Amino acid sequence: MKVILHTGAHRCATTSFQEYMRQNVHGLNRQGIGFWGPYRTRKGLFHGIQPGPAQVTGRDLVQRAQGRLRIRMTGCRERGIKQLLVSEENMIGAVRQNLRLGDLYGGVGERMARYAQAFGGAVSDVALSIRSLDSYWTSGLAFAVARGHKMPTAASLDRLAYSARSWRGVITDIAAAMPDVNLHVLPFETFGTRPEAALTALTGIKAPHAHARVRLNASLCLQDLRASLPPAAAAELPEGTGRWRPFSDAQTAALREAYADDIMWLAGGADGLAALAQDPDKQAAGTNPPRKDLTRGRPDDKQRRMAGSG
Template sequence: MDLVLLLGAHRTGSTALERVLARNEGALGEAGLTFWPQAELRRDPAFNDAFALTRRAARKPAASKALEGLRARLAAQWQGAAEQGMRGVLLSEENMLGHMAANLRRGAFYPRAAARLRAYAALLPAAPRRIGLGIRSYADYWISAYRYSLPRHDLAEFSLLRSALTAQKRGWCDLVTDIATVFPEAELLVWPQEALGTALPAVAARLTGYPTEAPALTVPARRINAAPQAGDAALIHDLRRDTPGLKGAELEAALASLRAARTQATDTQDQEFTALQRRGFAHRYAEDLAEMADGHAGAQLIASPPPAAPGDDAGSELDAAAARGMAWPVDERDAR
């Protein structure tokens, strides 16, 4: 029985992929594939805290016991799938790489990914046969991560984080290297978030190993897990100046009463990178895509981003990467 990991990353369409897997649970089951979604995994406190528990296990018997319990639960669930005649388990959890809010606070790009993955590798019931990773242009990734994380976490204003985010050197190729180092035998599939608008069913089929002769996988008809609107960030910071730590339903209620009186333009500049910073990010991302197309760390790039709109400097960088050898479609056999 094969283990397939969907590692995210955050804000790259991984939730849309999860939704495809969930809504096609019956078809996947008929094909011998079962799905362990992140919502189910996160109900287990030990799974959420596996990295921290691993760091404490040598000196804290309670941490070691919690890890042993988690390992046993995963093994039992794996055995149950085998007894049902499954040929593959699809496990999805982007937090195995790290957390968005921590990345933003540190001004670092999944800095502990390798150590975190080693901790989870020791707990999984089998070595993964295949691993999927979505990537995204850096500027859009950071802005989306910030907008999504801010309602849930106390973060500084984006203008105070910008310099650190643009200065840090880690990126997608480093993350792929980390994954390949921890799981050297796994097939590593990579796709750009920018391609999922048309490639979502093909990517889902390729990742899962879904049979080409089976009924086509269906996809969501609307956008999934979108980040909050741009104007919310300034409102959230204003509200937290009066009520520190405001979150959850109370924050949403307060936001609802303020949105009508404020325009989205109020904090757009605060959340954006400069044109120069965007060009730098776009150049890095184009280089990453070209390296992935060349098989960086054994990865396979299975989709390519759409062509840039006229006048889109960032997109032109991606087009240049495509021209250097990465512009091919997903295998049509997987696009059923």
């Protein structure tokens, strides 16, 4: 059985993808596709994989987690599941930690190495969704502030905007932690609103279109964000409506440039570490692509009226 870990990232339409999978789970089971999402993983399935408080029972929590996973995977195989997709964005870390440290999933390598051990070498593929860093951090800030996180300072925004770490570092860390798996990178700009395309890219099946346009957990716009905060915090937000834009033009440009470099690196092969997922709905041009007639200026054979020499 092929095991695919879909690791998010956060704020990349991961919750919407998980809802799409849940709504279509019975039809997907008939195609041999199994799904584990947060409703399952956060009810004890992953307990013990990551370090926690010191245990007092004498039980090996890591060994127990491995046993739980093997039992569940065996059950999936017996039900005829050929590809098991496990979607849990908290495998790679948390947005709050990213904002607190001003870093992009700094401990992702160690975390993913523990999941690789817990699954006992059964993982064949890992999928990571990424998005432009300016919109990722903006969405993360809006999500955190709406839940009580303090407003970002000028220094913290500078730290995020000019950080040396980008998605390339995250991808490199995952590849180093799980060198024997296929790492797929799905840009949010291509797959964020099309979970069926993401599923096809990862599994190769003809994914259902039902429930593919559900949007969950979207960032609040300025007016809604202002209404959700205490008056003192709301007063720190800018006036107006629409999307909150905490970064300056220069900071936004730096973040977009870093993301463009990441995409160029991925398109160039990512040093053999990862593959940039291709849109399954786009057909590549053949050996002889169609030629379109383009005309520049006046046709050469058109007669022109010359002024007299007078």
